[in-house]
Amino acid sequence: MIVTTNLTKTYGSAVVVNDVSLKLPRGGVTSIIGSNGAGKSTLLALASRLLPATSGSVTIDGLDVTTTPGDMLARRLSILRQDNHIAARLTIRDLVAFGRYPHSKGRMTADDEKMVSDAIRYLGLEALSDRFLDEISGGQRQRAFVAMVLAQDTDYVLLDEPLNNLDMKHAVSMMKLIRRIADELSKTFVLVLHDINFASIYSDHIVAMREGTVVRQGTPREIVRSDVLNQIFGIDIAIHEIDGHRIGLYYV
Amino acid sequence: MLASLDPSQPRPLRAIAVLAAIAVAVAVAFMTIGANGQWDFVLSFRGSKLAAMALVGYAIAVSTVLFQTITANRILTPAIMGLDSLFILIQTSLVFALGSGRVALIAPQAMFLVHCAAMIGFSWLLYRTLFSGRLQSLHLVMLVGLVLGVLFRSLATLMQRIMSPNEFIVLQDRLFANFNAVNTDVLLISAVAVAAATMLGWRSLRTFDVLALGRDAAISLGVDYKATVTLVLIIVAVLVSVSTALVGPVTFFGLLVASLAYRIAGSSKHIHVLPVAVLLAITALIGGQLVLERVFALNTALSIIIEFAGGIAFIILTLRSAR
Numbered sequence: 376m377i378v379t380t381n382l383t384k385t386y387g388s389a390v391v392v393n394d395v396s397l398k399l400p401r402g403g404v405t406s407i408i409g410s411n412g413a414g415k416s417t418l419l420a421l422a423s424r425l426l427p428a429t430s431g432s433v434t435i436d437g438l439d440v441t442t443t444p445g446d447m448l449a450r451r452l453s454i455l456r457q458d459n460h461i462a463a464r465l466t467i468r469d470l471v472a473f474g475r476y477p478h479s480k481g482r483m484t485a486d487d488e489k490m491v492s493d494a495i496r497y498l499g500l501e502a503l504s505d506r507f508l509d510e511i512s513g514g515q516r517q518r519a520f521v522a523m524v525l526a527q528d529t530d531y532v533l534l535d536e537p538l539n540n541l542d543m544k545h546a547v548s549m550m551k552l553i554r555r556i557a558d559e560l561s562k563t564f565v566l567v568l569h570d571i572n573f574a575s576i577y578s579d580h581i582v583a584m585r586e587g588t589v590v591r592q593g594t595p596r597e598i599v600r601s602d603v604l605n606q607i608f609g610i611d612i613a614i615h616e617i618d619g620h621r622i623g624l625y626y627v
Numbered sequence: 628m629l630a631s632l633d634p635s636q637p638r639p640l641r642a643i644a645v646l647a648a649i650a651v652a653v654a655v656a657f658m659t660i661g662a663n664g665q666w667d668f669v670l671s672f673r674g675s676k677l678a679a680m681a682l683v684g685y686a687i688a689v690s691t692v693l694f695q696t697i698t699a700n701r702i703l704t705p706a707i708m709g710l711d712s713l714f715i716l717i718q719t720s721l722v723f724a725l726g727s728g729r730v731a732l733i734a735p736q737a738m739f740l741v742h743c744a745a746m747i748g749f750s751w752l753l754y755r756t757l758f759s760g761r762l763q764s765l766h767l768v769m770l771v772g773l774v775l776g777v778l779f780r781s782l783a784t785l786m787q788r789i790m791s792p793n794e795f796i797v798l799q800d801r802l803f804a805n806f807n808a809v810n811t812d813v814l815l816i817s818a819v820a821v822a823a824a825t826m827l828g829w830r831s832l833r834t835f836d837v838l839a840l841g842r843d844a845a846i847s848l849g850v851d852y853k854a855t856v857t858l859v860l861i862i863v864a865v866l867v868s869v870s871t872a873l874v875g876p877v878t879f880f881g882l883l884v885a886s887l888a889y890r891i892a893g894s895s896k897h898i899h900v901l902p903v904a905v906l907l908a909i910t911a912l913i914g915g916q917l918v919l920e921r922v923f924a925l926n927t928a929l930s931i932i933i934e935f936a937g938g939i940a941f942i943i944l945t946l947r948s949a950r
Contacts, residue, residue: 425843449849456843462699463839463895473837477849481833527848 376401377422377531377565382431384417391417393587394431399580401436401530404557404564406574408598409584410608415567416457418584419533422565423454435531449477453527456535459520461508467519468504471495474526494526497552513540521549525556531563538573546570550577571612571623575599583607599623639892639899646891646906653914654681661921675811680916682817683870683877684884684908690866691881692888692897692904693828696839697859698765701889702944704881707769708753709776710746710867711876712783717745718801719783723790727797735812743820743868750864754857765842765856802875817869824865831855835897877930879937884908886944 377399384392392414399405407415420426422433424440433440435452453474461470471494475487483491495504498518508516517540524532537553538546553564554577568574574581574595581598583591584607591603598604599621604612612623654677662669694705721730753772787795828835834855837845846852870877888904889895915929 423847425846444849445846445851446849449847454843454847459841459844460699461840461844462695462701464889465895469895470840473840473844473848476833476837481836524847 376436377563378434379418379422380432380434382418382421382433383429384414384421384426385429390587392421392428395587395589396431397582397589397592399563399565399582401563402557402561403579404553404566404577405580405582406566406568406578407582407584408568408571408574408607413584414587415584416535419454419535419565419567420456423452423533424448425454425456446477449527449529451529452531452533453524453529454533454535455520455524455537457539459516465508466505467495467500467508467511467515467522470508470519471504471522471526474523474528477527490526490528494522497525497556498522499548514542514545517541518545518549529562531565533565535567536569537566538568538570546573553577571599571604571625572620575622576620595621637894639894639896639903642891642893643899643902643906646903646910650906650910650913653910653917657913657917660917675814676916677913678814678818679811679873680912681909682814682821683873684910684912685905686821686866686870687877687881688884688888688904688908689825689828689901690863690870691885692901693835693859694863695885696835696897697856698769699839699841701886702882702941703769704879704885705863705867706876706881707776708750708772708863709774709779710750710864711871712776712779713746713749714742714868714871714876715802716779716783717742719786719798722794722798722801723786727794731797736816739813739816739868739872742872743865746868747861747864750860751857754860813872817873820865820869824862827858828862831858832897832901835859836895839895874930877933879941880908880911880933882944883933883937883940884911886940 377397379395379397382392382395382397383390395414395418407418409415417426421428422435422440424433424445427441435443435448438448438451440448440452468491471491472483472487474494475483475490479487495501498521500515500518500522503511503515508519511519517537521534521537524534534553537549541549550573553566556562557564566574566578568578575598576595578595581592581595582589583598583603590607591598599614601612601614604610604614604623610625612625615622615624657677658670658673662673691704694708695701695703721733750772753768753775787798790798834850837848837850838852838855838859840848842852845855884904884907887907888900891907892899892903894900911933912929915932919929919932
């Protein structure tokens with residue numbers, strides 16, 4: 376379980392995350408939604424110790440993220456942020472192999488190699504695995520980074536906009552993959568998503584943020600409703616039930 | 628040796644083997660070509676020069692590659708931290724305050740230790756004050772280092788303006804990178820410092836590979852980021868002290884060998900890139916000095932040739948990364 380207690384992050388006088396107390400249960404897919412600047416990515420970065428909190432605390436299965444040794448946390452929790460720029464020239468396989476670092480400390484065993492190959496196959500990158508990261512498209516690079524995080528094989532996986540740069544086909548297959556891994560390997564995913572329809576269809580739990588605070592949380596059925604979405608995003612979104620899924624029509 | 632040239636070997640290992648062979652050949656040539664007369668004199672005279680160039684090559688190559696790793700930027704060198712400006716400032720203030728006569732009396736080993744301590748202390752302080760506070764940005768540390776470097780240089784220039792011309796000439800001699808008049812008195816202590824820095828970093832070689840992914844990814848993979856970056860900064864400070872103490876400030880040479888090394892090694896692992904960079908640096912220094920002594924008959928300075936080639940490489944790199 377990921378627990379945040381009175382978590383606050385400020386930059387000078389700007390409050391980015393404001394007194395957030397959340398309990399994210401183990402297992403399943405949780406999506407965080409909200410407008411730009413609502414504090415979603417910051418919340419994820421605080422939960423994964425990438426940013427120090429101004430006040431409050433975060434625990435992962437009871438371990439405080441600021442005091443637990445980094446390598447111990449790295450075997451329980453992985454995070455992928457947006458905009459990953461790497462100066463070194465790496466192939467997809469090199470990159471994914473780094474996911475095994477918390478376990479192998481750089482000395483790869485046959486098991487580690489197998490996990491790397493599996494992760495590459497899950498993301499459909501076998502044919503590209505020896506290509507360099509600067510020779511592939513943005514969407515392929517995004518998938519390579521997700522493969523690295525999967526190779527890390529942690530109970531908790533935090534992904535900041537995993538659908539960034541992906542076309543329709545790969546966005547859908549990414550969400551299906553996340554759903555499948557969550558169900559089959561009972562891992563916990565926390566995603567920042569912009570498309571409420573992906574959140575509606577694929578998540579168990581939705582957390583809605585606005586101006587640094589959590590305004591609503593609940594099942595997709597409770598959140599994906601015109602009145603609730605209006606409170607979160609400030610626009611009118613008509614909700615239609617299509618094949619048992621609640622779909623928001625926000626284009627018009 | 629020949630076995631390691633087998634094409635079935637991975638490319639980084641082949642590159643290291645070939646470069647090692649070239650480095651040895653150049654070193655042998657440097658020791659023997661044109662040597663007539665007393666061998667014991669020639670060998671010890673050239674031997675200490677050779678050792679100094681090997682140490683300097685090692686120090687510059689390793690410090691540049693590691694510095695580029697922690698900054699995740701391949702056109703930076705440790706010079707941006709203002710370390711060599713600090714060297715210039717220390718030298719200038721010593722000559723200014725004590726006079727060149729008394730400075731000449733200071734034991735070179737003591738001078739070396741002063742430089743070492745000042746550079747390590749400077750980078751540590753810079754890092755501590757900035758990085759432990761609210762502003763957690765390594766780039767800010769670099770920027771402040773850059774500004775302080777300019778300050779050091781300006782202070783040094785001010786003192787140079789008002790000192791007597793005779794003192795200034797003595798000082799200038801100490802400030803220019805000079806591979807002909809290597810400071811051999813500090814060879815032993817330099818070797819010890821380089822060995823210590825190497826041992827500090829040795830166990831973390833694989834961690835350095837992860838650092839190249841950037842701060843966020845490194846932390847996510849369980850690297851103790853602050854501790855590792857501090858370790859690298861200390862190693863860099865020691866190595867820069869060694870190279871400046873031995874031959875003076877060198878700006879572009881590290882950039883040249885580091886960018887060549889990434890290309891030649893064909894791997895981004897430090898265990899491959901570092902030996903390639905070190906061997907390239909040593910070969911370039913010794914080979915350059917050999918050509919300089921035998922072909923140009925000491926009519927020019929090696930550092931000028933190196934900085935010229937390095938500067939061109941820097942421009943090419945900048946243009947290429949701008950595309």
